[in-house]
Amino acid sequence: MARALIPLAKEAGLPSCWAQEEGAQEEGALDDGALDDGAQENGAEASPGIGMEREDRLALIVAVARAVIAHEGELTRLDQAIGDGDHGVNMRRGFEAVLHEADALAELGTAAALEAIGYLLVNRIGGAAGPLYGTLALSMGRHGGNAQTLDDWILAFGQAIEDVKRRGKSEGGQKTLLDVFVPVHAVLVEKGAGAVAQLARIAEDAAEATRPMRALRGRAAFLGDRSVGHVDPGARSASLILGVIGRVLCGEN
Ligand SMILES: [Mg+2]
Numbered sequence: 245m246a247r248a249l250i251p252l253a254k255e256a257g258l259p260s261c262w263a264q265e266e267g268a269q270e271e272g273a274l275d276d277g278a279l280d281d282g283a284q285e286n287g288a289e290a291s292p293g294i295g296m297e298r299e300d301r302l303a304l305i306v307a308v309a310r311a312v313i314a315h316e317g318e319l320t321r322l323d324q325a326i327g328d329g330d331h332g333v334n335m336r337r338g339f340e341a342v343l344h345e346a347d348a349l350a351e352l353g354t355a356a357a358l359e360a361i362g363y364l365l366v367n368r369i370g371g372a373a374g375p376l377y378g379t380l381a382l383s384m385g386r387h388g389g390n391a392q393t394l395d396d397w398i399l400a401f402g403q404a405i406e407d408v409k410r411r412g413k414s415e416g417g418q419k420t421l422l423d424v425f426v427p428v429h430a431v432l433v434e435k436g437a438g439a440v441a442q443l444a445r446i447a448e449d450a451a452e453a454t455r456p457m458r459a460l461r462g463r464a465a466f467l468g469d470r471s472v473g474h475v476d477p478g479a480r481s482a483s484l485i486l487g488v489i490g491r492v493l494c495g496e497n
Pocket of ligand 1 (some may be wrong): 330345463
């Protein structure tokens with residue numbers, strides 16, 4: 245097993261990044277009235293650094309790219325139901341380009357690598373998803389230039405989400421990839437490192453929650469009520485990517 249990039253286990257009294265039980269942080273935080281002070285003292289709320297080295301970036305880039313490529317069929321089926329069926333092919337094409345450049349990307353610092361990935365995704369994914377995923381990666385790279393801790397990256401993630409909203413002229417609740425990014429970001433802000441171990445489940449639940457939504461943006465919006473009952477393909481690809489990132493940060497891949 246690869247080393248965990250978020251060394252939270254020992255200080256937080258957790259057996260491993262994955263093994264944290266839901267609610268464990270809340271129980272500790274509710275012990276007395278001094279919520280913030282108590283949390284800082286026991287270390288559970290302190291933002292851990294992410295010690296990304298070249299091989300860590302390479303592992304992360306390769307794992308995300310391979311997962312997206314492996315799920316082409318699922319993304320295609322979801323987009324065939326409520327879109328034009330090209331999301332699987334588009335995402336595969338974009339992440340094949342990322343995989344092809346993985347070694348060179350990993351040589352860059354994490355923020356610079358994200359910017360470079362953003363350009364690749366804008367140019368290679370195409371469709372509606374290209375500019376959105378491209379903006380997310382590019383913006384995270386730009387806002388994360390000095391990021392060192394998990395909190396710094398969560399802040400950059402939030403700023404990047406705002407840029408994606410502007411780019412897509414969209415908000416959460418409209419059955420798009422934002423319906424995964426926005427709630428996952430909110431949980432990360434609330435729970436910090438404690439949420440990373442659960443990132444896959446949180447993101448998958450958020451994607452599943454797009455099923456009963458009526459699409460208000462994107463091609464699916466033309467379907468109106470017929471978009472109800474299907475998971476949004478962009479929300480699913482977003483949950484896939486976030487889930488892999490959570491696993492790699494915890495040393496699972
Ligand atoms: Mg499409």
